[in-house]
Amino acid sequence: MSVTLLIEQLLNGVQLGTMLFLMASGLTLVFGVMGLINLAHGSFYMVGAYATATVTASTGSFLLGLGAGIAAAALVGALVELLVIRRLYHRPHLDQVLATFALILIFSEGTRWIFGSSPLWLSPPSWLTGFVTLPGDTRYPIYRLVLIGMGIAISIALYLLISRTRLGMRIRAGESDREMIGALGVNISKLYTLVFALGAGLAGLAGALVGALQSVQVGMGEPVLILAFVVIVIGGIGSIKGALLGALLVGIVDTLGRVYLPIFFQAFMPPSEATGVGSALAAMLIYILMAVILAFKPKGLFSAHD
Amino acid sequence: MKQITRLGLGLLLSSSLVTAHADDVKIGMITTLSGGGSHLGVDVRDGFMLALEQSGRDDVEVLIQDDARRPDLARSLSNEFMQRDKVDILTGIIWSNLAMAVVPSVVRQGTFYLSPNAGPSDLAGRMCHENYFNVAYQNDNLHGAMGAYMRKEGYEHPIIMAPNYPAGTDALAGFKHLYEGEVVGELYTQMGQTDYAAEIAQIRDSDADSLFFFLPGGMGISFMKQWESSGVEMPIFGAAFSFDEILIKAVGSAAIGARNTSLWAYDLENEANDRFVEGFQATYSRMPTLYAAQGYDTANLILSALETAHPDDKDAFREALRAADFDSVRGEFRFGPNQHPIQDIYVREVVEGDDGEPTNRLMGIAVEDIQDVYFEQCQM
Numbered sequence: 076m077s078v079t080l081l082i083e084q085l086l087n088g089v090q091l092g093t094m095l096f097l098m099a100s101g102l103t104l105v106f107g108v109m110g111l112i113n114l115a116h117g118s119f120y121m122v123g124a125y126a127t128a129t130v131t132a133s134t135g136s137f138l139l140g141l142g143a144g145i146a147a148a149a150l151v152g153a154l155v156e157l158l159v160i161r162r163l164y165h166r167p168h169l170d171q172v173l174a175t176f177a178l179i180l181i182f183s184e185g186t187r188w189i190f191g192s193s194p195l196w197l198s199p200p201s202w203l204t205g206f207v208t209l210p211g212d213t214r215y216p217i218y219r220l221v222l223i224g225m226g227i228a229i230s231i232a233l234y235l236l237i238s239r240t241r242l243g244m245r246i247r248a249g250e251s252d253r254e255m256i257g258a259l260g261v262n263i264s265k266l267y268t269l270v271f272a273l274g275a276g277l278a279g280l281a282g283a284l285v286g287a288l289q290s291v292q293v294g295m296g297e298p299v300l301i302l303a304f305v306v307i308v309i310g311g312i313g314s315i316k317g318a319l320l321g322a323l324l325v326g327i328v329d330t331l332g333r334v335y336l337p338i339f340f341q342a343f344m345p346p347s348e349a350t351g352v353g354s355a356l357a358a359m360l361i362y363i364l365m366a367v368i369l370a371f372k373p374k375g376l377f378s379a380h381d
Numbered sequence: 382m383k384q385i386t387r388l389g390l391g392l393l394l395s396s397s398l399v400t401a402h403a404d405d406v407k408i409g410m411i412t413t414l415s416g417g418g419s420h421l422g423v424d425v426r427d428g429f430m431l432a433l434e435q436s437g438r439d440d441v442e443v444l445i446q447d448d449a450r451r452p453d454l455a456r457s458l459s460n461e462f463m464q465r466d467k468v469d470i471l472t473g474i475i476w477s478n479l480a481m482a483v484v485p486s487v488v489r490q491g492t493f494y495l496s497p498n499a500g501p502s503d504l505a506g507r508m509c510h511e512n513y514f515n516v517a518y519q520n521d522n523l524h525g526a527m528g529a530y531m532r533k534e535g536y537e538h539p540i541i542m543a544p545n546y547p548a549g550t551d552a553l554a555g556f557k558h559l560y561e562g563e564v565v566g567e568l569y570t571q572m573g574q575t576d577y578a579a580e581i582a583q584i585r586d587s588d589a590d591s592l593f594f595f596l597p598g599g600m601g602i603s604f605m606k607q608w609e610s611s612g613v614e615m616p617i618f619g620a621a622f623s624f625d626e627i628l629i630k631a632v633g634s635a636a637i638g639a640r641n642t643s644l645w646a647y648d649l650e651n652e653a654n655d656r657f658v659e660g661f662q663a664t665y666s667r668m669p670t671l672y673a674a675q676g677y678d679t680a681n682l683i684l685s686a687l688e689t690a691h692p693d694d695k696d697a698f699r700e701a702l703r704a705a706d707f708d709s710v711r712g713e714f715r716f717g718p719n720q721h722p723i724q725d726i727y728v729r730e731v732v733e734g735d736d737g738e739p740t741n742r743l744m745g746i747a748v749e750d751i752q753d754v755y756f757e758q759c760q761m
Contacts, residue, residue, distance in 0.1 A: 080583070214585070295575070333580075334579045
């Protein structure tokens with residue numbers, strides 16, 4: 076077991092974490108500001124990926140596609156907020172879950188109807204393919220490094236947006252007291268639409284970036300959505316800082332668990348059994364992590380509503 | 382679209398008209414036409430219908446239903462087909478877990494079942510049945526053939542990888558059975574996993590000289606794309622399930638150079654195959670996959686048996702099926718004692734086609750006359 080493998084796996088963990096953060100930040104904002112559980116967040120991820128794949132295929136430019144993906148996801152997010160979500164704010168969480176689950180089905184079947192059920196082709200542009208050699212002779216794909224860089228840049232931008240701008244001030248105010256900010260004369264419905272579109276746009280960006288690495292297909296958002304929920308529960312619902320920390324934690328624990336658990340079990344088991352047990356346990360690892368954290372900090376690492 | 386409308390119309394008509402002749406043959410097809418992996422079901426159906434159309438027979442009626450890849454739905458559809466529609470033959474199921482839910486009870490009740498894809502080991506071995514015929518492959522065949530091929534080509538240290546679920550562990554077991562050597566590592570991934578960075582790093586870190594993997598559907602697409610940009614230089618091998626004509630188009634250039642085993646290739650030279658590939662392209666304007674070939678062969682097997690007997694005469698019809706007296710698109714085809722195919726498995730390489738898109742090219746035969754290892758457990 077070499078050091079280069081460990082470094083590479085740590086990078087992989089961070090890369091997974093930053094992409095999870097893009098998903099989780101929108102989810103946690105929407106929950107923190109509006110008190111809404113949005114299961115359809117994974118659909119925005121899918122919309123972003125499909126829009127990017129379509130525009131990239133017709134224009135040949137990945138960057139244009141990426142812009143289109145973010146715009147499409149944000150636009151769809153705003154529309155969904157105006158048409159559906161708006162009616163759910165005062166409903167119990169169970170109604171919200173039911174309605175947004177219906178949205179998942181509508182988006183999935185709608186996408187299948189328009190694009191068919193075969194996966195779409197989307198790859199990183201040629202100037203981002205290939206790998207770089209890091210110190211210690213680790214080869215690492217350029218595209219994954221770019222993803223890490225973008226994740227960090229967006230985290231900083233989000234931090235500045237929330238701590239330094241008027242919009243951010245309102246978001247923070249909304250998080251701490253929803254009724255009061257409305258009473259103070261802030262146009263709350265415009266703020267809600269804006270926050271929802273922002274979250275959807277970030278999910279769309281994540282979908283587009285990851286779609287180029289994996290595959291663009293119907294239902295691609297749901298597995299990520301589950302992880303993103305784990306992230307915001309660990310981080311503390313409503314907290315951006317918590318989402319960032321939770322995302323990195325989940326990314327690194329998941330990646331390292333997948334690699335080192337089977338190896339760990341090989342120390343005292345026959346190889347084929349060890350890989351089976353190790354992989355099975357690795358699949359549960361982040362949920363065990365979540366349970367442990369919740370046992371000590373029931374509201375997550377950084378709760379917005381203390 | 383026109384095709385679908387026509388099929389839909391056919392369905393409506395067939396279920397509302399009860400005027401069918403007494404000696405007409407009714408076939409029920411349960412297959413996956415929606416949800417993940419629906420391109421498999423669509424191709425089986427299209428291949429099957431093409432064969433019927435080419436035969437020009439109008440006394441064979443096909444009822445088609447979508448199982449949405451759900452075992453419970455497949456099971457209730459099979460009951461409907463048998464009790465309400467009184468079908469003579471059932472076919473169409475793509476997935477092994479669905480086949481296990483449906484086939485045993487169907488064949489026990491005296492209806493014939495012909496599998497155009499799934500070939501779980503239980504149905505080839507201890508649960509085999511005289512009314513069950515597999516026209517595609519036993520699940521191990523393609524993986525085992527690749528093991529034998531890699532051995533023959535002199536790869537000494539393969540690393541092998543599959544998702545951690547029954548068909549995945551079976552695939553690796555099948556591979557090892559015919560590889561007959563030490564593998565340097567076995568990696569089990571999660572079902573539906575989309576990020577393979579961790580596995581790729583492990584493969585790079587190992588001393589392997591080659592990689593064999595079984596990652597059906599979207600999993601394979603994700604893996605291949607990430608593999609390409611990882612800079613690992615190692616020949617890759619797999620079964621055709623990760624390299625059908627539709628999937629490799631979604632993978633793009635990353636698939637080029639991969640070798641895969643298949644029971645059929647579109648550039649296989651024989652008369653039946655020419656007729657099939659040309660007919661398929663003309664009718665559906667796309668390249669057929671191996672699933673379409675299996676659907677086509679299934680229909681032609683049924684048609685050949687109908688020449689000698691009607692399914693009402695069960696013993697005679699069964700004998701006629703066993704004879705497998707039809708021109709298979711994959712060349713020679715015959716049944717073993719457990720009514721599973723004994724056939725040649727081919728190796729194909731993914732190359733850049735004339736249109737710049739990746740496509741499969743036939744390289745040769747991996748294993749001649751491959752037979753599953755379960756037939757000895759079958760007591761019929």
